[in-house]
Amino acid sequence: MNQVTLVYFSPTGNTKKSLEAMAASLGGACETVDVTAVEEPQVRRFGSDEKVIFGAPVYAGRIPSVARGRLSRFRGEGTKCIVVVTYGNRHYDDALLELADMAREQGFTVVGAAALVGRHTYGAIQVDRPDEKDLAADGEFAVRAFSRRDDAPEVSVPGGSPYREGGSGGKFRPLTSEACVRCGLCVKSCPVHAIADDCVTVGEGCLACFRCIRICPHGAKNMDTPAYNAFAAAFTEKLQKRRENEYYC
Ligand SMILES: Cc1cc2nc3c(=O)[nH]c(=O)nc-3n(C[C@H](O)[C@H](O)[C@H](O)COP(=O)(O)O)c2cc1C
Structure with missing residues (x-):
């Protein structure tokens, strides 16, 4: 077969x-x-x-x-x-x-x-x-x-x-900008259904997998916080090779 x-x-x-x-x-x-x-x-x-x-x-x-x-x-x-x-x-x-x-x-x-x-x-x-x-x-x-x-x-x-210990999600939580049109794509695509029907409220179970950020057709989801940006810059530097x-x- x-x-x-x-x-x-x-x-x-x-x-x-x-x-x-x-x-x-x-x-x-x-x-x-x-x-x-x-x-x-x-x-x-x-x-x-x-x-x-x-x-x-x-x-x-x-x-x-x-x-x-x-x-x-x-x-x-x-x-x-x-x-x-x-x-x-x-x-x-x-x-x-x-x-x-x-x-x-x-x-x-x-x-x-x-x-x-x-x-x-x-x-x-x-x-x-x-x-x-x-x-x-x-x-x-x-x-x-x-x-x-x-x-x-x-x-x-x-x-x-x-x-080793592991397998859990990350600590960052996605933010939603005014570009959100409440289409619901993030709600139904979230692996753990952590996004409420309003497309904005993110529950405890969020894995920080970034799926909602990558799939949003309006670019409305982001992780634009000073804490994330500082972490991301240092992490990027460290994992260059x-x-x-x-x-x-
Ligand atoms: C919560 C979390 C933890 C991660 N831990 C690791 C890790 O331990 N080592 C690593 O190299 N990448 C790690 N990554 C990166 C993902 O493994 C990598 O981007 C993967 O290819 C994503 O697969 P996908 O696109 O099929 O979802 C992590 C990502 C997330 C969201």
Whole structure:
């Protein structure tokens, strides 16, 4: 069977882009299960002849805990899968191992694992990534991973266990300017439904994922505070040096 299913949590789209590049290189039919704004995805079982690619960003060195809960609803029967984490050029720490462990516990056979650099949510870090070169390499990797021999040894995935503390959202909260027309796009797109129907009030659960800032068609959401701007400038300075993607299969 040629079918590949992409299952991802991707508030700002880096992870989505890389998984789509992988699917394009594999060719054949592709199904997408985007759990970014779905709090309780339907429980799903994949057969042994299917292929799945799981993807999530790195939040403080771990898979975001909300993504963990959503991805835990997918089960395999020895189903081959690739696990992908994208991170903002600092480090992925234990997130890739965490996602690989989860997939294995849920009945998947991990044939490949990738830690990929994408634009960081905060500041101006690797803003053009994933770039075309990254996406081409992602695609080649997916083909290689799914062509792995069935008797090849288990894929070794970097990371430490017990995993470091992490997986939570950030502390910044988006602001709303007068450009807001109350269209409601941010309300329905928020991964944790933290934005009230007025499009302005932001609740405690906000992950500071910046999805609302990136998707607002009117540019009405922003993070223009002195505290954020100072943090972003220092963080950008610190994470200048380009890191390369890592592929394991
Ligand atoms: C709350 C939060 C924590 C983050 N922690 C890390 C981190 O530990 N290391 C890192 O390199 N990038 C970190 N990032 C950046 C994201 O991992 C990166 O931008 C990722 O590619 C976003 O994926 P997406 O576009 O699919 O949502 C963090 C972003 C947020 C919002």
